Structures are given as C-alpha cells and as structure tokens.
Amino acid sequence: xxxTAIFSDKGYDEFGKQFxxxxxKRIIVVxxxxxxxxxxxxYITDFFAANNIEIVFFSDYQPNPDxxxxxxxxxxxxxxxxxxxxxxxxxxxxxxxxxxxxYATMPLGSDYINQKIEPNNIPFFAIPTTAGTxxxxxxxxxxxxKGAKQSIADxxxxxxxxxFDPSVLETLPDYQRKxxxxxxxxxxxxxxxxxxxxxESKAYSKDAIRLILNNMGSYLKxxxxxxxxxxxxxxxxxxxxxxxxxxxxxxxxxxxTSLYGIAHGHAAALCVSELWPYMIENTEKCIDSRGGKxxxxxxxxxxxxMGEKSPMDAAAKFKNIVESLGLKAPKIKSEGDxxxxxxxxxxxxxxxxxxxxxxxxxxxxxxxxxx
Ligand SMILES: [Fe+2]
Numbered sequence: 575x576x577x578t579a580i581f582s583d584k585g586y587d588e589f590g591k592q593f594x595x596x597x598x599k600r601i602i603v604v605x606x607x608x609x610x611x612x613x614x615x616x617y618i619t620d621f622f623a624a625n626n627i628e629i630v631f632f633s634d635y636q637p638n639p640d641x642x643x644x645x646x647x648x649x650x651x652x653x654x655x656x657x658x659x660x661x662x663x664x665x666x667x668x669x670x671x672x673x674x675x676x677y678a679t680m681p682l683g684s685d686y687i688n689q690k691i692e693p694n695n696i697p698f699f700a701i702p703t704t705a706g707t708x709x710x711x712x713x714x715x716x717x718x719x720k721g722a723k724q725s726i727a728d729x730x731x732x733x734x735x736x737x738f739d740p741s742v743l744e745t746l747p748d749y750q751r752k753x754x755x756x757x758x759x760x761x762x763x764x765x766x767x768x769x770x771x772x773x774e775s776k777a778y779s780k781d782a783i784r785l786i787l788n789n790m791g792s793y794l795k796x797x798x799x800x801x802x803x804x805x806x807x808x809x810x811x812x813x814x815x816x817x818x819x820x821x822x823x824x825x826x827x828x829x830x831t832s833l834y835g836i837a838h839g840h841a842a843a844l845c846v847s848e849l850w851p852y853m854i855e856n857t858e859k860c861i862d863s864r865g866g867k868x869x870x871x872x873x874x875x876x877x878x879x880m881g882e883k884s885p886m887d888a889a890a891k892f893k894n895i896v897e898s899l900g901l902k903a904p905k906i907k908s909e910g911d912x913x914x915x916x917x918x919x920x921x922x923x924x925x926x927x928x929x930x931x932x933x934x935x936x937x938x939x940x941x942x943x944x945x
Contacts, residue, residue, distance in 0.1 A: 577711075577732060581802075582739035589737045593627060596697045600628040602651050604671040605662035607633060608664075614701060615662070632655045635670045638831075641687060641719040644673040648686070651678050658697040661733065664754070665707035665716075665838070668700060672715035672731035687719050691841050693730035701735035703742040705793070705804035706754025706839055708761055708812020710736045714819075722918075732816075738809070740801035743793075749837065749930055752899045755793065757839030758808040759786050759892070760846045764821040765814035766879075767853070767872050768926050769862040770784045776875070778814035782807045783879045790895075822919075822927040823849050826936065829918035830943075833902035833911065843896045844903055848942045850889040853929040862928040869928050885891045906944050915940045 580589050593601070601622070609615040609631075622629055627628075632650050635643035651659070651674055661671030668716035675687040679694045700710045710733055715726045762782035765775055792800025795906070814827035826849070827841035834841075854873050860866040882888040906912075916937045924931055931939075 576734070578735045579597075580737050581734065582614065582737060582741065586614055586621070586737070586739075588829055589614075589616070589735070590592075590625075592699065592735045593622070593658075594625060596658070598627050600630065600654060600656050601634050601658045601660055602630045602647070602654070602656040602674065603633075603660045603662065604647065604667050605660075605919050606667060608703070608745070609633075611745070612662070612703070612739075612742055614737065614742065617898065618660075628916050630656055630943075632670075632674075635666060637666050639666050639717050640671050641717055641724075643661075644677065644717055645686070647671075647674045647694060652682070653675065658699070660699040660701070660712075662701045662703060664702070664704040664750075665709050668702070668707065668709035669715040669717055671700070672709075673717055673726060675731050676715075676726065676728055678773045687724065687726075691726075691728045691730075693728060695725070698731070698733045699735045699737075701737045701739060701742065702805065702808070704746065704750060704754040705743060705801070705808040706757040708758060708808045708810075708815065709871065711809050712813030712816040714816075736809075738802070738805045740798055740805060743801040743805070744796060749840075750793065751796075751839040752901065753839035753843070754808070755786065755790065755804060755839070756843035756896065756901070757901075758782065758804075758811045758824050759895075760839070760842040761811035761815045762786065762807075763846060763850070763876060763892070764823050765811070765818040766876050767869070767928050768818035768821050769928050770818040770926055771872075773816055774818035775814045776872075778810050778817075780816060780875070780879045782811035783876070785810065787880060819926050820923065822924055822931055825919050825923035825927070826915075826939065826943075828920075829915050832903070833907075836904055840901050843901060844943050845939070847889075847893040847896050848939050850892060851886060852935075852939060853927075854885045854889060856921045856929050859930045859931045860926075860928055872928075903944050911944075912937060914941055 762779045768778035790801040793804040823846035826845040830841035857866045857869045877888035
C-alpha cells in the first residue's frame, strides 16, 4: 500500500492539505493528553476549525491497551459517524487507532476479535510521538484480550499518511527517550537475524542500525537533527519488522514488562543483551533453512553495520549501550518468577528466531537477564 510520509521541516501545511484532499468532515483523533500542548496539536485544532472538519477526541485507553478500550473507541467512531482516523502518540495510541480502523466496519456489537478482518478504506493518518515502536510502518497491533496479549495483523491498518515532526520529541521524558530508542534498535537487530529476513528487510535493518548509532548522541541531548533522524530510524526499523516480525528478544520481553512494570523497550533491550551472545555461540542450533554458516555471516554483517570487528564485539557494544544508559534489570520477587517467565514465551514467535531455544535455555537466559 502507498504511504505518504511528510516532514514538518517546512511547517504543517502539506500535512493539513492531505485532509482536504480526502474530503474529511469528521475525524476521530486518538491521542493522549499531551496532544494540545504539541505545536502540531495546536495547528491541527486551528486548521480543522478553519476548514469545518469536526474533531472527536478519544483518549479513554491505557498504555498496553485492552480490547474493552478499543471497543469504546469503535463505539465513539460509529456514534459520531466519523469518516477518518488520526493517531497521535506512541505505540498505544497507534494500536488503539489501528484496531478502531479494522473493527469500525465489522457487524455492530460483535466480538470483533474473533471476526475475519475485511480491509476497508477509512482514511488513516498518524503522527508518531516517540522514536521507537515504528508502529506507523507496520501491519501489526497489539492489544490485551482477557489478560492475554493478542497480535492483530492486516495490511489495511497501516496509516496512509504519516507526519514526522521532530519537535514532538522535545518534551519526551528521559527514560522514555532511552527505552524507545532501544526498542527500535532491537527491532532492527532482531529483524536482521530473523528466519523471515529478506534482502529488503536486511537493508532496512542495516540503515536503521547505522542511523541509530550515528545519531544516538545528538538524540540523547535532545537536539533537532538527532530527534529527526531517530524518528526516521525507528520508522525504518518498523519497515524491517513489518516484513519479518520480531524474534526471541521480543517473545521473552513481554512478561518482564507486565511482571515488573518496566517499559517495553527496556525489557526488550535486557533480553536482547543476553540472547545475542548466546546465539553467536550456538549457531550450530540454527533453524533458519539458510543454515548455520549463513547465520554466522548475518552476525558478521550486523557487526559491520555497527562498525565493530567481530560479532561478539557488536553484542558487547549493545550491552554497553544499555548499561551506560543506566537501564538495569529489575529485582525478582521470588524464585517462582522464573517459572512464570519461561511459560510466558510465545512458541510461535520463537519460530522466527534463527537459533533453537528450548525451555532450559530460556530459563538460563532469564537467570542471566535477572541476575
Ligand atoms: Fe518492540
């Protein structure tokens, strides 16, 4: 699907024009409370008012949104007869907006999650406000249904128009700034070694890794160029996982987030830090049909993209970055945690991982992560 990407470097008018071109009359804006403080938020509010486009705000959802809040959003969309959707936010706003888009045309009041998805043409716009998830580039949405994580996937939930506005990152809290960047880094690396990788996805991964490393300093100092390039890096890493999906690092990180309340990118980075060297040393357990030698060459390529001499140096560099950002492992509450953690890992996602991981290995890795 064609996606229009617009940069705010010359202001927001080109973005505004996209709504007029599509004849938008009433739009649901899925966003957090910070929307009105953003300069693009003020622009949109004024621009829509001047052009008789009615806004229906929807903010009634939590981080890691659940199915019930999505249903509320669908009800708001339908009741107000909205004709389009704008998501402004990080992963959660994007996930909610994607599900509203997919569910809005399903039979009213049905159990949307069990219905077959029929693609629809509801115009869908997005403004990512973190440089991390890359969700604006993927066909996936994650929501929680009866307490369990559900991945919903359809190409028609990829936004048609995206605005990249570096100024939205200026007020990002420090912890969010670090962990969202690491989420993007994990996307790029996991996609690189995924069994589903293609030449195209690997080119995206390589670009994203280089952009992240070259701009990390400036981004962490909250400079305009660093913010702009990190938004791009996260988007490119999103394009990579849109092709490959993520692997064991992500499969292992979800329960860390829910058990200990650490951010998704923080948890993913802790998992990837331990998974990476283990995989380099165990390529004989390769389950990628391209073989162990191929996998060795992938680890070499990742090292090269990171400007490192060997795969182990690259893995060590990643771990150093995580440590230098002060992102520590959470404290375990009881030994029973390890059982909960190892049982939480989604076996389907492990099939994307190029090195076979049995339960004992996963248990060993969790012990290293939480040591
Ligand atoms: Fe992620």
